[in-house]
Amino acid sequence: MSALTIALPKGRMADESLTWLRRAGWSPPRSVDDRKLVIPSIDGSLNYLLVKPMDTPVFVEQGAADIGIAGLDAVRERAADVYEPLLLPFGHCRLSVAAPADRPEHPLRLEISPRVATKYPRLAEQYFRGRGVSAEFIYLNGSVELGPLVDLADLIVDVVQTGETLRANNLVELREIMPSQAVLIVNRASYRLHAHIIQPLLRALQAVL
Ligand code: PRP
Numbered sequence: 001m002s003a004l005t006i007a008l009p010k011g012r013m014a015d016e017s018l019t020w021l022r023r024a025g026w027s028p029p030r031s032v033d034d035r036k037l038v039i040p041s042i043d044g045s046l047n048y049l050l051v052k053p054m055d056t057p058v059f060v061e062q063g064a065a066d067i068g069i070a071g072l073d074a075v076r077e078r079a080a081d082v083y084e085p086l087l088l089p090f091g092h093c094r095l096s097v098a099a100p101a102d103r104p105e106h107p108l109r110l111e112i113s114p115r116v117a118t119k120y121p122r123l124a125e126q127y128f129r130g131r132g133v134s135a136e137f138i139y140l141n142g143s144v145e146l147g148p149l150v151d152l153a154d155l156i157v158d159v160v161q162t163g164e165t166l167r168a169n170n171l172v173e174l175r176e177i178m179p180s181q182a183v184l185i186v187n188r189a190s191y192r193l194h195a196h197i198i199q200p201l202l203r204a205l206q207a208v209l
Helices: 014-023 053-061 072-077 121-130 164-168 188-193 195-208
Strands: 004-009 038-040 046-051 067-071 083-087 093-100 115-118 136-139 155-160 171-180 182-186
Touching (some): 004 014, 004 053, 014 195, 053 067, 067 072, 072 083, 072 171, 072 182, 083 195, 115 121, 121 155, 121 171, 155 171, 164 171, 182 195, 188 195
Parallel strands (some): 004 067, 115 136, 115 155
Antiparallel strands (some): 038 046, 067 182, 083 182, 093 171
């Protein structure tokens, strides 16, 4: 029987993901080395992939991983067609619209077509279109808060956790688009094919949550 493959997000959610899986008795990775991207578990029953958080849903939807841990924000942005059997108690944040604190009129008014810098083009577009605001979207892969500071954008749509990054860059939150947290996701075909392995893993995780 080949090992199941688990996609784990690198970065902020990595440590807590591993902590919860360990608590649930899932065999942990043999080592966690940022450069090695495929790591077998100690007992050989699992293979861990370390991937960028935004890519976890893609690995799982396409079946390159059977199971993954992702932020709900990433699952929705990628519009991933996966099972979401368990919400996990970490990675809480929100996807919000923010603007410069010192700009007197805020640019969410209908008559303005704001330039919006974001790592979340799909969710941002949905949000503005849903409100009848025509906006221009500028895709950035990180440091989105720079957008308004260098006049690349009027607004940003980005994840806010503590709010520190917004404050440090003199930005204020205008609207929350969606709350987010970590979620366990499962490939739909794997869930059926490997139900006898996946279901006990999910039950063990649910028991410690
Ligand atoms: C995320 C997000 C914000 C920041 C918010 O960036 O894009 O920049 O965290 O967190 P805070 O509210 O606690 O300050 P991340 O650190 O993932 O890096 P990035 O800028 O490269 O996307």
